[in-house]
Amino acid sequence: MLRILLLDDHAVVRTGYRRLIDAEGDMRVVAEATTADEAYARMQEADVDVAVVDLSLRGSSGVEAIRRMLARQPLLRVLVMSMHDSAGFVTQAMRAGALGYLTKSSGPVDMLDAIRSVAAGRRVLSSDVAHVLADAVLDGEQLLARLTPREFEVLRMAAQGEPASWIANQMHLSHKTVLNHLSMIRQKLEAENDFKLLRLAVRHGLVDFSAELAC
Numbered sequence: 001m002l003r004i005l006l007l008d009d010h011a012v013v014r015t016g017y018r019r020l021i022d023a024e025g026d027m028r029v030v031a032e033a034t035t036a037d038e039a040y041a042r043m044q045e046a047d048v049d050v051a052v053v054d055l056s057l058r059g060s061s062g063v064e065a066i067r068r069m070l071a072r073q074p075l076l077r078v079l080v081m082s083m084h085d086s087a088g089f090v091t092q093a094m095r096a097g098a099l100g101y102l103t104k105s106s107g108p109v110d111m112l113d114a115i116r117s118v119a120a121g122r123r124v125l126s127s128d129v130a131h132v133l134a135d136a137v138l139d140g141e142q143l144l145a146r147l148t149p150r151e152f153e154v155l156r157m158a159a160q161g162e163p164a165s166w167i168a169n170q171m172h173l174s175h176k177t178v179l180n181h182l183s184m185i186r187q188k189l190e191a192e193n194d195f196k197l198l199r200l201a202v203r204h205g206l207v208d209f210s211a212e213l214a215c
Contacts, residue, residue: 001026001027002027002028002050002116003028003046003047003049003050004030004031004049005031005042005043005050006029006031007036007038007039007051007062008053010054011034017081020108020112024112026116027050027112027115027116031043031045031046034057036062036068040069043073043076050115050118051066051069051078052079052081052115053078053079053080053081053098054081056082061153062080063089063092063096064096064150066096070096077118078097078098078100079098079100079101079124080100080101081104082102082103083103084103085132085205086204086206087132087144088152089205090129091133091145092147095145096149099117099122100123101126101129102114102124102126102129105128143204144206146189147185147189150171150181153171154167154185155185155197156201156207158197159197159198159202159207164178185197
């Protein structure tokens, strides 16, 4: 029996996943969390084989959560279920330690099969994600692959307008460390100023202003 942790800040999504998973005979949901910190706590309370993780969370994103969850439990297998299909998110999630990455447009059977595959130690990508990665490599668009998962997370938060002090608190880092990360990010991405850094982040799908503009 595979023991599953669900990390998603939408209750409706978790409910749907739980009903789907618990209907199977070889897996069940043993824990749920809405934030990365809750996930760490649930992992202390229940033995977990596979974590199904969304990348859009309050505070630290799923990329940072994956890295820290695996630091606590190296044998954990992680499957990402996300609305993000940009090469940057996929690459960083996999580098953080995820074995599988599916977009939320994937079908229920695809998710169940992916859970079993990552539990067995096999990598899984949904077809749309595989195509995005292939196109990015062919077009030379893998710029964000220069960043470490932690740098990627700092960039994502900064691009959303969060101050360095807030980022430091969310990532349990010192204020100076966050500033050092931002400086290194600018160097790696060859962005001379914050405007160019923001434009790059938007182009690669790290932040989306469309919802705010629609309001």
